[in-house]
Amino acid sequence: MALIITDECINCDVCEPECPNDAISQGEEIYLIDSRKCTECVGHYDVPQCVEVCPVDCIIPNPDVVESKSQLRAKYEALISKK
Structure with a gap:
């Protein structure tokens, strides 16, 4: 699934x-995540990097994608x- 950022985002x-x-x-x-581009870092990293660095844990799987x-x-x- 692509990821989404919830309204708990603090714009850090x-x-x-x-x-x-x-x-x-x-x-x-x-902040917003374009689901057409989000691969949850598959192909780049083992875990989504945005999730790793988010200080408020507001990045979750998008249930619609x-x-x-x-x-x-x-x-x-x-x-x-x-590219």
Whole structure:
């Protein structure tokens, strides 16, 4: 699954630079994750880096975007082929 940032986000800006897919951006009130780019760091790291650095634990799986590890891997491969 892609991840989402909940409204507990404190806009600390630590997650955005950690995302290897540039899926995180500043929204109007909180940071947002683009589910089309989020691979939960599959292909880059063993664990999602944004989750690792978030001081308030406000990054959770997006229940609206359910994906298997193989689907996340395919998304990662499609993203890197565009670079």
